[in-house]
Amino acid sequence: MFASLAIIILAIGIQTLLQLSQGVFAVFYHHALGKTTAKKADDRSLSFILGVEIFTAVFYLLTYLIVSFVITQKGFDNIILVWIMIGIFIAEAVFFFFCYYKMGKKYKKTSRLFVNRHVAEALIYKAEHAKSRTDTIILGIVTSAIELAFTLPLFVISSVEILRFDSRFGFLFIVIYVIAATAPLFGTRILFRANNTLAGIMQIRSSKKNLYRILITIGYLSIAALVFITGVVK
Amino acid sequence: MIDEKVLKNIESELKVHAKAMGIPSGSAEVFIKKSLQAVEKNFKNRKLVTKDDITRAVAKELAKYHSDLAYVYENYDKII
Numbered sequence: 001m002f003a004s005l006a007i008i009i010l011a012i013g014i015q016t017l018l019q020l021s022q023g024v025f026a027v028f029y030h031h032a033l034g035k036t037t038a039k040k041a042d043d044r045s046l047s048f049i050l051g052v053e054i055f056t057a058v059f060y061l062l063t064y065l066i067v068s069f070v071i072t073q074k075g076f077d078n079i080i081l082v083w084i085m086i087g088i089f090i091a092e093a094v095f096f097f098f099c100y101y102k103m104g105k106k107y108k109k110t111s112r113l114f115v116n117r118h119v120a121e122a123l124i125y126k127a128e129h130a131k132s133r134t135d136t137i138i139l140g141i142v143t144s145a146i147e148l149a150f151t152l153p154l155f156v157i158s159s160v161e162i163l164r165f166d167s168r169f170g171f172l173f174i175v176i177y178v179i180a181a182t183a184p185l186f187g188t189r190i191l192f193r194a195n196n197t198l199a200g201i202m203q204i205r206s207s208k209k210n211l212y213r214i215l216i217t218i219g220y221l222s223i224a225a226l227v228f229i230t231g232v233v234k
Numbered sequence: 235m236i237d238e239k240v241l242k243n244i245e246s247e248l249k250v251h252a253k254a255m256g257i258p259s260g261s262a263e264v265f266i267k268k269s270l271q272a273v274e275k276n277f278k279n280r281k282l283v284t285k286d287d288i289t290r291a292v293a294k295e296l297a298k299y300h301s302d303l304a305y306v307y308e309n310y311d312k313i314i
Contacts, residue, residue: 008302019314023313034251111312111313112314198306199305
């Protein structure tokens with residue numbers, strides 16, 4: 001039970017440290033502030049957060065449904081599935097460490113992420129030109145979808161671990177997970193409301209990127225180790 | 235030489251950034267104009283000017299008046 005709880009907490013921790021939706025949200029909020037009033041920007045930002053919540057909730061529940069079906073068929077102790085999960089998390093750790101933030105001298109002072117340049121430009125363009133609530137919600141959904149490569153394994157493993165608990169706790173964990181996924185966006189919103197500018201937020205992002213890189217890599221590796229201990233060693 | 239249209243676009247973009255950062259519009263307008271005039275003057279005799287050249291030059295000029303605005307303008311597209 002302790003290992004399951006640790007895996008869920010690690011998954012939530014990694015989810016909150018991922019940077020793509022935070023970056024797009026910061027661009028969106030900054031532009032909304034520049035084009036409208038602070039009240040309107042604040043109001044619109046909630047639509048973006050709602051988009052992220054919708055995507056996370058739908059995908060999480062869908063994953064939970066599939067995982068519970070597989071577990072009913074195969075059981076918790078299917079060694080092949082355990083090894084697949086371990087492999088995925090080691091691969092995620094390596095992928096994250098080397099690819100999530102672009103490496104090299106050129107990107108030293110910035111926090112450029114793994115997304116293709118055209119996709120990043122399209123996201124920035126959409127963040128600048130999102131005029132209605134629907135546009136903003138869709139922007140939140142699309143941003144979360146792009147990060148799915150990093151979040152889907154977290155959805156899967158935390159669903160597996162949640163299934164080990166009583167179903168009432170399970171529901172509570174799902175709610176906590178979905179809320180935690182958007183907590184950093186609320187954090188960014190609070191920073192803007194407290195008169196912080198995009199410059200400050202960008203500087204924080206680029207100064208902390210190596211810390212995040214190490215923390216998240218350790219997080220993925222720790223999940224792999226915990227899955228190994230609980231699934232193989234026991 | 236830089237096209238007039240390009241400078242106009244940069245000016246309006248900088249005004250949006252300045253408003254978002256809470257810089258008073260009057261002073262922002264003055265130093266944005268001064269910076270762009272200086273950049274235009276610098277590139278007057280150059281036949282070929284790239285987008286990166288302009289971005290760097292505008293950021294350099296802006297930094298004399300408002301370093302945060304210069305930072306945002308130069309690194310805005312590098313946030314994600």
